[in-house]
Amino acid sequence: MRVLKFGGTSVGSPERMQAVAAIINDSHRKIVVLSAVTGTTNVLVEIGDKLAEGNKAGAVAVIENLYEHYKKFIATLYKSESSLEKGKAVIDKQFAVIRSLVDVPTTVIEQRILVAQGELISTQLFHHFLTEMGRKSVLLPALEMVKIDDDNEPILSFIEEKLTALLAQHNDCDLFITQGYICRNPKGEIDNLKRGGSDYTGTLLGAAINAEEIQIWTDIDGMHNNDPRIVKRTFPVREVSFNEAAELAYFGAKILHPTCIRPAQDRNVPVKLLNTMEPSAEGTVITNNVSDRAVTAIAAKDNITVIKIKSTRMLLAHGFLRKVFEVFEKYKTPIDVITTSEVALSMTIDETSNLEAILVELEQYGVVEVEQEQSIICIVGNFSPEKSGIILNLLTCLKDIPFRMISSGGSKYNTTIVLKTIYKVEALNALNEGLFEWK
Ligand code: ADP
Ligand code: ASP
Ligand code: MG
Numbered sequence: 001m002r003v004l005k006f007g008g009t010s011v012g013s014p015e016r017m018q019a020v021a022a023i024i025n026d027s028h029r030k031i032v033v034l035s036a037v038t039g040t041t042n043v044l045v046e047i048g049d050k051l052a053e054g055n056k057a058g059a060v061a062v063i064e065n066l067y068e069h070y071k072k073f074i075a076t077l078y079k080s081e082s083s084l085e086k087g088k089a090v091i092d093k094q095f096a097v098i099r100s101l102v103d104v105p106t107t108v109i110e111q112r113i114l115v116a117q118g119e120l121i122s123t124q125l126f127h128h129f130l131t132e133m134g135r136k137s138v139l140l141p142a143l144e145m146v147k148i149d150d151d152n153e154p155i156l157s158f159i160e161e162k163l164t165a166l167l168a169q170h171n172d173c174d175l176f177i178t179q180g181y182i183c184r185n186p187k188g189e190i191d192n193l194k195r196g197g198s199d200y201t202g203t204l205l206g207a208a209i210n211a212e213e214i215q216i217w218t219d220i221d222g223m224h225n226n227d228p229r230i231v232k233r234t235f236p237v238r239e240v241s242f243n244e245a246a247e248l249a250y251f252g253a254k255i256l257h258p259t260c261i262r263p264a265q266d267r268n269v270p271v272k273l274l275n276t277m278e279p280s281a282e283g284t285v286i287t288n289n290v291s292d293r294a295v296t297a298i299a300a301k302d303n304i305t306v307i308k309i310k311s312t313r314m315l316l317a318h319g320f321l322r323k324v325f326e327v328f329e330k331y332k333t334p335i336d337v338i339t340t341s342e343v344a345l346s347m348t349i350d351e352t353s354n355l356e357a358i359l360v361e362l363e364q365y366g367v368v369e370v371e372q373e374q375s376i377i378c379i380v381g382n383f384s385p386e387k388s389g390i391i392l393n394l395l396t397c398l399k400d401i402p403f404r405m406i407s408s409g410g411s412k413y414n415t416t417i418v419l420k421t422i423y424k425v426e427a428l429n430a431l432n433e434g435l436f437e438w439k
Contacts, residue, residue: 005202012038014077036118048111119179146183199257207263222284251378252301295381397434
């Protein structure tokens, strides 16, 4: 069995939905995970923000605009009057949920219900489209299968149990459709796997059923060696290892959700990155295979905050690091990059909702400085201790660009640089020119 995930642009228009129907039209038994129609989640976030600010009129205008968009969408998607009616019933039902949130106080719970509507709409519309084409499919409710724990981590054993039971009810069916991104939390409320989370749903479901492979279909021909939105010339990397892909995703390669690789890696299920716009293109395959390339790819992550703490005593004095890390643990704030000297410690975080409280507590242990608007650049490749020369090449590329931190040796797969975001584009382009073989 396979799991195929299609992102927002892949279901972004009636034509694209038709293209997806063609891609899934083979004899493999499969689960198809869909994102919301492109742009929808952003608009739902905007509606939630307007409601939270008390701007009801603004929210209603955006809601009705989105509703009109979907009315046009279904008018083009379906041929028959009866399918159009089913599509209309879907959008009316989900927009009734959206409209019902206008007159109640807006908390994070209502905002999560709002942003869940995109995937609920796209999957039902697609299901009715397949039915119109004569293709039998079963809708699986992600809200009954995907659950996160108190730390917002998906519970794979729960997913496995629920998914297996649901599939067993439909032994005669070979095509299942479900929502990416959405889930329930331990309180039973509607929640989500964070932006871009449909990739994560895809790999979680794939791991849960030990799928033969997981395919992530998007709008580009695989994982590129650098961010194609910023860097002038990039190329697709055909094979990437799980470890490399996990580092690239975590440190900003937008093509993959930051933590989606782990479930596939744990169960050794290959992940393919494929292009809906060009289904026959080779794409990228992510497996356990390790190549001996010096550098595989580069990714970057913005909105990074550097916190430096200078100890009044010797830094590595017994217990100091533990006390510092306990502060971050208390506020459930992950630290990404760390560098140390004898008396000082620099750390990066990207989750800053508890920054003030963290700083107050850290001040007990030393002098604290904060720098914002920083970026992490992650260079993924073979940095094993037996290899020499890569760091020299890397630093040569950056010879004219100031940077704040460099961390290497944490894993043999990556080296990270932290610099001011204003230098990011220049640094990515310089590394791109200097670290890859250009024929
Ligand atoms: P989807 O909606 O299908 O999930 P995303 O927009 O989340 O698609 O991810 C695909 C986009 O990721 C590409 O269009 C590309 O602009 C961007 N991207 C950033 N870094 C990379 C990279 N290293 N390789 C490929 N695409 C990347
Ligand atoms: N629709 C969600 C988002 O835009 C999830 C996803 O597309 O992966 O973030
Ligand atoms: Mg995405």
